[in-house]
Amino acid sequence: MKVAILGAGAVGSSVAELAGEYGHAVTGLADSGSAAADADGIDVDAALTSKAEEGVVGSADPSDVLDGEYDVLVEATPTTLGDAQPGFDHVRTALERDRHVVLANKGPVAERYGDLRDLEAASDGEVLFEATVGGAMPVLSTIEDFGPDHITAARGVLNGTANFILSRMGADGLGYEHVLAEAQDLGVAEADPTFDVDGTDAALKCVIVANVLAQGEREYSLEDAEVDGIVDVPGSAIDLAKEDGRTVRLIGEVSESGAVRVGPRLVPENAALAVSGTRNIVQLETEHAGRLNVSGRGAGGPETATAVLADVGRLAD
Amino acid sequence: MSDSSDEVNAYTIRLELVDEPGELLRALHPIADNGGNLLSIFHERGNLTPRGHIPVEVDLEATPERFETIVEALRSEEFTIIQAGADRYGEALTVVLSGHLVETDLSDTLSQIHQSGNATVTDLSLSAPEGTDDVSSARLRLATEADAAEDTLAAIRDIAAQKDLCVVEPLTAGGDA
Numbered sequence: 001m002k003v004a005i006l007g008a009g010a011v012g013s014s015v016a017e018l019a020g021e022y023g024h025a026v027t028g029l030a031d032s033g034s035a036a037a038d039a040d041g042i043d044v045d046a047a048l049t050s051k052a053e054e055g056v057v058g059s060a061d062p063s064d065v066l067d068g069e070y071d072v073l074v075e076a077t078p079t080t081l082g083d084a085q086p087g088f089d090h091v092r093t094a095l096e097r098d099r100h101v102v103l104a105n106k107g108p109v110a111e112r113y114g115d116l117r118d119l120e121a122a123s124d125g126e127v128l129f130e131a132t133v134g135g136a137m138p139v140l141s142t143i144e145d146f147g148p149d150h151i152t153a154a155r156g157v158l159n160g161t162a163n164f165i166l167s168r169m170g171a172d173g174l175g176y177e178h179v180l181a182e183a184q185d186l187g188v189a190e191a192d193p194t195f196d197v198d199g200t201d202a203a204l205k206c207v208i209v210a211n212v213l214a215q216g217e218r219e220y221s222l223e224d225a226e227v228d229g230i231v232d233v234p235g236s237a238i239d240l241a242k243e244d245g246r247t248v249r250l251i252g253e254v255s256e257s258g259a260v261r262v263g264p265r266l267v268p269e270n271a272a273l274a275v276s277g278t279r280n281i282v283q284l285e286t287e288h289a290g291r292l293n294v295s296g297r298g299a300g301g302p303e304t305a306t307a308v309l310a311d312v313g314r315l316a317d
Numbered sequence: 318m319s320d321s322s323d324e325v326n327a328y329t330i331r332l333e334l335v336d337e338p339g340e341l342l343r344a345l346h347p348i349a350d351n352g353g354n355l356l357s358i359f360h361e362r363g364n365l366t367p368r369g370h371i372p373v374e375v376d377l378e379a380t381p382e383r384f385e386t387i388v389e390a391l392r393s394e395e396f397t398i399i400q401a402g403a404d405r406y407g408e409a410l411t412v413v414l415s416g417h418l419v420e421t422d423l424s425d426t427l428s429q430i431h432q433s434g435n436a437t438v439t440d441l442s443l444s445a446p447e448g449t450d451d452v453s454s455a456r457l458r459l460a461t462e463a464d465a466a467e468d469t470l471a472a473i474r475d476i477a478a479q480k481d482l483c484v485v486e487p488l489t490a491g492g493d494a
Contacts, residue, residue, distance in 0.1 A: 155488070157367065232483035236444040236454035237415040243442065244411060244456060248485050263483045266411060273488075 001316045004028035004065050006090050007076030010055050010301035011104045015074055015308050016044045021310045028065030035060040039069040068094055072312050076104040081222060084108045098124035102311040104131040104304055110204040113211040114219045126315060131307035133205045134158060135298040139282045140212055142294055143301035146211045146286060153285040158205040160278030160299045161189045161196035162230050162250040167276040170238045170247050198229035199262040206252040206260045212252060228263035233284055241266055247274050327378050331399040333370035347390035354378040356439045356460055376437045376460055400461050410459045410466055412473060416482035421450040426476060433472035435465040
């Protein structure tokens, strides 16, 4: 498959690096201001070196990539809320050209699911977005394999930064600000961790799961989610939970009634849901097979890139 | 719901006590002596009934058979029973509240939760490592009527929102692990 990649951050760069290993050619790579494009395949190493050393991917324009040659467009630009632009227009352009789209950008799937599906219906191209939920974990493909009709509810830990902070606070009795600073030093938390700690990132993922489970019967966006973060959870709350054999985790859930909620929850200390560090987990309640746990690395460049490339592989079949 | 008589349920008994020393203790004996496990006692001192009695609400756990024995024993001791067992507190919930608990009047918070109608606070632990003037946390154990857990949590969310408190809720039904 010929793959063009929009977004040259951690995920986009990793997709470019790993695409060859998965048997795909990269015909374009673009960040917000520069690009490398070649219908026969770009020199990925040169483009990434140029990006690292000179701050530009190459001498081409990002629009050359979007309008250039590819079978699959990988949309890995930063997630934006509301109209989900410019990611949404990238998807539109590719689908109107009857190309496939693989999203790592959560915006279009969480905020404009109906619009996205309409564009897909009018196109010969397909849209896949495994990478938008749970990084390397096969959450959406598992739901797809089981059939959304046979899954009644989903819940899980879907933000590694928040989980790292809560597990450190619990293990060492440290305060929120202290652990956040440590997480930033370790590169676990970004300089601006707002979306991670206020629950927005986990909520976007839950909204995407809700959209997949609803199969078009109901459309969800971030507005439909009830979201609380972990900023106001003091160490004393975690201490009291521990005395009671529990701990606190930021849990996102899509309930049987279809309600989407994210917030700090009491979880039994030894429960599968009480993953530690940056690990993520999703529990699916199935109709005939009880509870299914999918756990693993929920973020990171190469991790998320494997989910993108798994989607590209599905489109190639 | 199983019909097994071995099953322990939570019950509420509402009594009216004569305002005399030792009456509360005397009322608790028939419960303890007949195998009831006391969960909480809500003693509304200063809030007399029209008959000049003191209303008391007792939550307890017992098998259905033992509960009947307890009620009979209370009646034979000539206590006034206003209500017995009509509310079946089927579920225990644990929540943690954090914020300026003391400043926002913790006892008012608790009585608001109680007055929300569906729940009784059966246990409370407070942690205020920075002193009571600062942010503190309280872990509440609540007994709620079967199927009322969601309503109780909704009421707690409302109260917490009014007082700008953070609620750490339990997982909802089915999410025990």
